[in-house]
Every structure is written in C-alpha cells, then in structure tokens.
Amino acid sequence: MNDVYPDVSPVEQPSLRDRLSTRIIASALLALLLVLGMIGWTLWLSWQLEGAGAAINDTGSLRMRANRVAIELLQPGSMHAAEAQLQLQAQQDTLLRLESGVPSRPLFLPNVPAIREQMRKVEQIWLEQLQPAASSALAGADRSRYLQALPVFVAEADQLVQMIETDNAGKTTLLRLSQAVLLGLACVGTLATIYLLYLWIIAPILHLQDALRRMAAHEFGVRVPVETRDEFGALAQGFNHMADELEGLYRELEDRVQQKTAQLAEQNRELGALYDMAAFLNLPNDIDALCQGFLQRVMQQFNADGGSIRVIDPLGEKLHLVVSEGLSEALEETEHCMKVDACFCGEATQQGVVVIRDFRKLPQPEAFHCAKDGFKGLAVFRVVTQDEVLGSFSLHFRNSHEVPAAEAQLLETLGQHLGVALDNRRLSAKARQLAVAEERSLVAQGLHDSIAQGLNFLNLQLQMLDAAVQRNDLDEVRNILPLLRTGVDESYQDVRELLINFRSKLGQGELMAAVEDTLARFRRQTGIEVALQVDDPDGAPLPPEQQLQVLFILQEALSNVRKHAHASRVDVQIRNARDFELLVRDNGEGYEAGEVAERGERHIGLHIMQERAARLNAQLTLEGRPGEGASVQLILPSSERQAA
Template structure:
C-alpha cells in the first residue's frame, strides 16, 4: 500500500505552520505586485499630467508674447501670466502627489527640464523684467522676447516628447508586470495545489484507502508515515491500531472458542446446581432427599460410591444417613463417626473441602476406604451459612482430578443440601408447634364442654345416692332425667368437637362450610339463623378460613349452651378487610364480671387465641338481657395472599 512519492520541503514542520507560511508568502507576494502596479499606474498618471503642464507652458509663453505685442500691453495681466507660468514650472519641478503630477526621473528628461527652466529664468524672464522697467524700449524687448520664445517652445516640445517616450516605456513595464503577475498567480496556484496535495490530500487519501482495507478486514494494511506533522502522527496511530487489531483478530477464534467452552462449562454448572436445587425443593422425607442428592452427585462426578452424614451437635457425632457403592459391613463400621476421627471426621471438624489420593499418602496407616478398593475420596461439608450440618463423601476407584470449577460445584451443592435439611427441620418444628397448639385448643374445648358436663353428672350422681338412701322415688326420677340430659349433652359436645377438628378447608370453601355449620346449628337448636354474605374481595387462604370457621363454631356453641336466644344473625363482609360477626338476642352477660371470671368463659378465650393467630381483632359486646355480639376483623395488612 506504500506510495513512492517525494515528500515536499518542510515535511518535518507542523502542518499548521506550513499552511500559514504558504498563505503569508502568497499574501506578501500579491501585496508586493499590487503595490508595484499601483505605483506604476500612479507614475503613468503623473507623467500624463506632466505632459499636459509642459504643453501648457508653450501656450502660456505665446500668450505672454501676444500681450506684449499689443499697442497697450496689460501689465496687470502680464504679471498674472508670468506668475502662472512660474507656478507651472514649480509644479513640474516639485510634483503634486494629489493630482497626481510627477516628472519622470530619467536623466534625459530631468536634463531637458532643467534646460527649459534655465531658458525661462535666464532669458525670457529678464526680458520681461526689462520690458516693465524700460517703457521707452519696449519694442526692442518685445522683439527680443519673440525671438527667444520660439527657442523656449522648441525646448518644451522636446521635453513633452521625452516625457511621452518615458511614459510609453513605463506603460510597457506595467503591462509586462501584469502579465508576469498573471503567470506568477498561475504558478503559485499550481505550487499551492501541489503542496496541498502533498501535505493534505495525499495523506487523507492514504488514510481513506487504509480505512477501506480495514473495513474489508485486511489488517495488513498500513499507511506511509511521511513526516512528523499531524498527518504523520495520525498515520502512525493508524498503523499501531491496525497492528493491534491484527493481533486481536489473529487469536480471536481461539479466544471465542475458549470463552464458549467456559460458558458451556458455566451453563452446565448452573444446570447442575438448578437440578440439585429443584430436586431438593421437592416434597419428601430427609432420607429420601439425601438418597437422591447422593445419586445425582455420584452420576455427575463419575464416582464409584458415596456417603452422606448428618451431624449431631449434642454429641459431635456424624451419623451415616445414606450410602451407595459401599459394602454393608463398611456402612455398619462407619454408621457413627466422631468428628475428628478418620479422614471424613477430620474434614468435617476442619470445615473445608478435602481431596485425598491414597496412593500419595503414607502407607503406615490403612484406611477403611482403601480396604474397600477405593483409591481416592472427596469430602465436603453440608452448610447453611456458618452453620455446619454434616458432610458428604465421594469414593473413587479411579482417581479423578478436580478443577477449580469442580471444587466450586462440589462445595456449592452442599449449601443446597444444607438448606433442604434446615427447611425440613423447620417444617417438622412448625408441624409440631401446630399440633401442640391444636392439642391446647382441644384441651381447652374439652375443659369447657366435656369437663363441665362430667362435673355436672358427678353432682347428679351424688344427689341420686342421697335420694336412694332417703327412698325419695320422685327425686330419683327427676335426677335420672337430669343425668340422661347431661349424658346426651356431653355426647353432643363430643360429636361437635370431633366434627369441628376434622374439618379441612380448601381455598374459597369458607362459605360452604359456614352454611353447613349453620344448618347443623339450626337442626340442633331449632333457632332461626340469618346468614348475610357480602363477598367481593379475594378469598382468604385455607389456614385463615379454617381459623375463622372455628371462631364461628365456638360462638354458635356458646349460644347453644348459654345464651337462651331465639334468633341468631351472622354477617360476613369480604372486601379490603375481612369482617365477620355473630349476634344473638339472648340473655347476654355482664362484661365487668366476665373480665374477672376467667374460668367460666374458656370459649371466649379460645376465640381470642385463634384471632391472635390471624393477627386479627376480636371484640365482644354484651349486655344483660340484650344479647351478645362477637366481631372478627382481619385488616388488609394482616391478610395472607391466597
């Protein structure tokens, strides 16, 4: 791509300096030529004025002769004519730049002018002076003046001819200068074009061609560096860029392939982690999850076997939970391993991943894994944050090299297993807590209904014994009737408790469950029950619906046992907030007495505990002989998304 072209002079100067220098040189040259032509034009114009004034000398001298020839010469006019002629001679001698008037400076012209001036000063002017001073001899002086004036006119004609000759010479010089100026302008334009081509156009063209070749992915393209100016620096930078691009593109395919392999490995690692995470998030017991985890781990790393151990923090023991690829005797021997014993125990105690190749270990000790025929093992910890939950081990009969990515993956899956184990433990604790709470509610319900009924039956039996001893048959029949009624009521309470605690609601089943509970209440009591529903909001999740249903059932149970009501009204409004109320027109009670009588109102206590589980507000409004109203409100902030 290099171009064989001789660089212009001054190539090592900055481009701006060169361009300014050329422009200033052209400007000075042009100004010089213009000033020269202007001076020549001014000189020609001054010479033309000198020709006119010299010609006027002849006319003025003749007029003076005519004035002298008159019978009565006009001396005043003569004086004016003399001064005008002298002024003309003075102007020719001194010149007048404003007219302009200039006598050519050639020697022949100046010599002829001095001759003309001397003729006037030394010959004509003395005759005129004598003419004025000697009136008696004027004829003689007139004759002498006319004889000399012809010589003066001849000298003036000769001067005019010489000035015109000089003017013609200057005119030829002016024309030659103009032609020379034209030629020089053409030459200067060609030189300027040449310089601009060498300084600007050609380097720009070279850069353009280089860019075109770079666009066509020809990274061998180079631009000639022809100086240390701006374009030279630009060309040097272009060549450096081309060299760097060539170096980059030369190994681009290798780097792309390497990056592709890295991305594929990372994608595989992410897919593996996702597979482990998805599997461990499925439902199942702890042993089942550990079994599947170990199977996937053995398959991914190509191991011959493996184990998963769970740590007992109280005794600092590692318990073998699942195993694959090892003998039952080995599993039996390694069933419980103290942290710090053997290689697995040491790794668990140190809390870091370990790789052991038995071929490189001292042969003084023989590990149980070696007896099983394994040549290497890999051990990592089951962790959740900083909490150590256990360890897992892979056994290899053929030693396997672990890369940095393998180590990261081998350790990362332990975090997922640790999360699954901890979630399983939390789920178990949650279930235990829920069972405990339900047991507490069952106990309270039994105390409120069955225990009170049994206590009533115990009192009636005592009264029955007293009646039998006194042989009061009427009292016996009355007591037996009351015992029968108490047994039936206890039986109904037991059935109601069993029915309530067996209820399982799905999402949105609250209305149907309420209708069933209301129908059963109507059947048991024969009371009129109004159920009003305004349901425009999202349904509650099943857990909250179940607790709300239990509160309604407890309220109905209290009405059946204690209220002596004739009418019940249930209002449900599900909008932004969830509102539920149960109102009866029964006997009511004194809330001040209720506040101190805790043992007599276990049902209200149970309802308040259930409302607290919902983060809801439960209010009880009651007045003696004016009924009772129980209101449950679950605000929007406490609602769980269904």
C-alpha cells in the same frame, strides 16, 4: 488495552495546545466575540436612534409651545394667563430634558458639537428674549416684544430639528450597513464552520471509516495516516496499534475461541448442575430420598465411583451415615458412625488415599478400608446452612483424582444447597409438630370447657342420686333424673360439635358454603332463627388456613349462644372487603362484661376464640348487656390477609 496486550505501546495524549477541542473552543469564542461586538454595535446605534427620535419630538414641541404662549398672550383674561404660565413651565422642563437627557426613555441629543451648539443657541434665545418678554406681557407690559422675538426662536428650533434628523439619517444608514455586515459574517462564518468541521472532524472520520471497512474485509495491513497531533491523530495511532495487534493475534484466534468455548461449556455445565440440583432439592421428598438423589447426581456429575452422606447427631459429636453408593459393607460399617473430630484432612495417608478437601484427619481404619476397596482418592465436603455444619458428603475415586479449584467450589456450593434443603425439611417438620401441638391444646381446652365440665356435673348429680337412693328419697330421685338427662344431652351435643369441628377442612373459596352448612345445622339442632348477610361476596378469598380459623370462631360463637344465650334469633354478617369482618349477634339474655372479664380463661369458649383470633393476628371484640343480647366481632385487617 495494555493490561490485555502488553506488547502494544501506549498512545500519547495530545497536548492542550494541539487538541481539537482547543481549536474548536477558540474558534467558537472568537466567532462569539465578533458576533457579540456587532450585535452590541447595532444595539448601540438603535439606542442612539431611539434617543434622538425622542429628542426630535421634544425639540418640535419647543416651537409648538412658543406659538401656544403667543396665542394665550394675545387673548385677555386670567384663564389664558394661567394657561400661558403652564406652557412657559412646560417649555422650561423640555429645555432641561434636552439639555441633560433622560436615559430611561431614552431621550438625548446626539453627541455632535454643531448640534450641541445649536441647542445652546435655542436655549439662549428662549431664556434671554422670549421668556422675559412673556413674563413682562403677563405682568401687563406690551406683548409686541414677545411676538417680534418668536420668529427667530422658531427658525432656530427648526434648524436644530433638521440637524438632529440629518444625524439620525446617517446613523440609520450606518445601522443598515452594520446589519448587512452582520449578515455577511453569518454566511461567511457558516461556510467557515462547515469547512473547518469537514477538515478537522469529517475527513478524519471518513479515513477511519474506510480503514475500518477494509479491516472488516480482513485487510489487516491497512493503516491510517497520522496527519495531526490532535485527538484524531491519537485515535489514528491507536487504530494503527490495534491493527498491529489484530494482525498478530489473528493466527491465534481459533485457539482462543476454542478456549473460551470450553470455558463457557464448563460454566454452562456447572450452571446446569446447580439448576438441576436446585430443582431436585425443591421436590417434596423425604430426607432419605433427598440425600439418595443428591448423592447419585453428584457422583454422576463428577464421575465418582462411590460416595456417602453423613449428618451430625444432635450432640455434635458423631457423624451418622445416611446414604451411600458404591461402598462395600465393610466400609459402610466402618463409616456408619464416626467422630467429628476424627474426620477429614488435607494429607495423603500411607495407603495412598488422598483426602482432598477440608476438616482435619482421616483415621487409619477408614484409610485402610478405602484402600482395600480399591479407592485411591477421597474428596470430603461439608453440608452447611448459614453458619451451622449439618454434616458432610464424600466422593470416592478408584483412580488418583485431583479436584480442580472450580469443581471444589461447585461441590461446596452443592453442599450448601443440600444443607439448605435439609434445614428446610427440619423446619417444615418442626412447623407441623408445632401446629399439631397448638391444635391439640385447643382440643384439650375444648374438651375441658365442654365435656369435662359436663361430666363433672353428671358425677355430682350421680353422687346426689346415690345418696337419695340410700335414703329412699323418691322425690329427690325424680328431681335429679331430669337433670341427669339434660346433662347427658348437652354432653352429647358438645361431643357432636367437637367432632364436626375436628373434621372441618376447607379448600380454596369454600368458606361461604361451610358457613351456610354450619348455620343450617345450628337451626336443626336448636330451632333458633338464623339470618345470614354477606357483603361484597366477590372479594378476594381467604386462604384455606385462615378460612378454617374463621369457621372455628363462628362455630364456637354459635355454641356459646346455644349453651348460654337462650336466644330466639341470631344475625350473622360477613363483610369481605379490604378488611375481613365477621359479626355474630343474638337477642338473648346477654351478660355482664365485668363478670366475663373476671372469669378470663375459665369462660367457656372465650379463650379458644381469643387464641384462634391471635393466630390470625385479628381483632376479637365481645360486647353484651344483660337483657339486650350479645355480639362477637372478628376483624382481620388487610395487612394480615395472606395470599390465597
């Protein structure tokens, strides 16, 4: 805020003591401690009631077991004596639990002196009177002593139970009262929270909302009263400072809007120029048309009276003029070929030609001709791609012209776009040349492997025929003539195959039709039965380039079958799923795998198929056994499939 409007005084942040967050946290902690205290108190009372309830049950069991012991003592027999002994032990355990308590159950007597005194009296009567009397009775003594002391013990135990129940009743009443107090605290706390929230938060927000509404109605004189030192007080101070600034800036708002509008218009113009230039540079034009269109658009965009584009020669020593606009023949002749180290500087020449951008030094002859043609300003920019300088383009102005920094940056960017476009044209030309060279290499290999070898065979036979004629050996002549006829026929078939291969050209999705035509032609030429099996014909089609390579490999495999296999049947399988697979299998004579591996590149057609498979980044597998036929399998993985 202060960086944009330095006249606005900074708003002081409230101290920790005055912050609204401090009050809210303190109030919440106080309420939490109070509620936790009340809840803890009620939980303690509940625990006490639960422990006393268990004590009441165990105290009542004292009377029951004492009477049970009396019943067992009155009945003769060892079984009753054993039961009486068990009851005596259980009575002793109960007294111990009541005396020491069991917190885990919980079970304990209320911590009241009268109850504790009554418990000691009950325990004393049992230990001093009933337990010895019961032990004596079990030993065979008189049972009347136990029966006489029993009513006194039962009465004292009843008294203990009543005292515990009375204490529990008081605690129950206290628990209910505590719950009522807790309920009242919840209601009062809720009302207090609502009131404090309204007082601390809602009311200041309402004041700010009203002030904002009035500010939106262009009442820039509205101010918010600063009543506290908390965050809302700081917010009110900030609002007042903002209102002061808005009131001062409102008079200048129209000028600011016009300035921003002009800046946005300029930015839109630059973006439009970049978009238009990028769209033009992506058109399939040759380099001359590309440079001509670029120069015309730049001159129109920046109101230049002339311009030129030059490129650096391969040696990097001279700049050659490619296109120009608005320049005289003399100036074009002067600028047609210039040394790189003699161009462009940031100095003003004696003739008044201002070199605005880049490089080093404009020589006197060029400056003279610029001034002679009436140009007073010259702006030169590099045509670059990556870190390489491809050339330059210049703009000539008949009036003194100073290129602003924003326009200079835009022109540098346009130079980069032109450099990328030129570099792409050069790369495309190199790619086409490389493709032609590779295809020519394959053509040469095909000619060498088929026609050249056939002609060599015919030449050898002709020499033998000439020798036979000179010897007048008619039998040998008759033997050689069929061989010559066969060699000529095979050479003729090889030429036809090569011509068909060279003319093959596939469009989108035409592979299957081309495969069927190739197999039909193979049947007509050889009379060999051919079976075609296509799996998943609805798979994604290969692009035309990959389709053509697959077709060439199929044609070469069939040519090898025709020349060498002596087969009666050929099976062709095509599977177009995630991976594209082509399998050509014949039932011919087969071959020795070791012999084929030794011959390597000298094998007819094998090297051509391997190179085409390498172009596809596909796997080519050849298998064969003597007398069991041979197969050629091509697998194009899904990772190497191009988008159709």
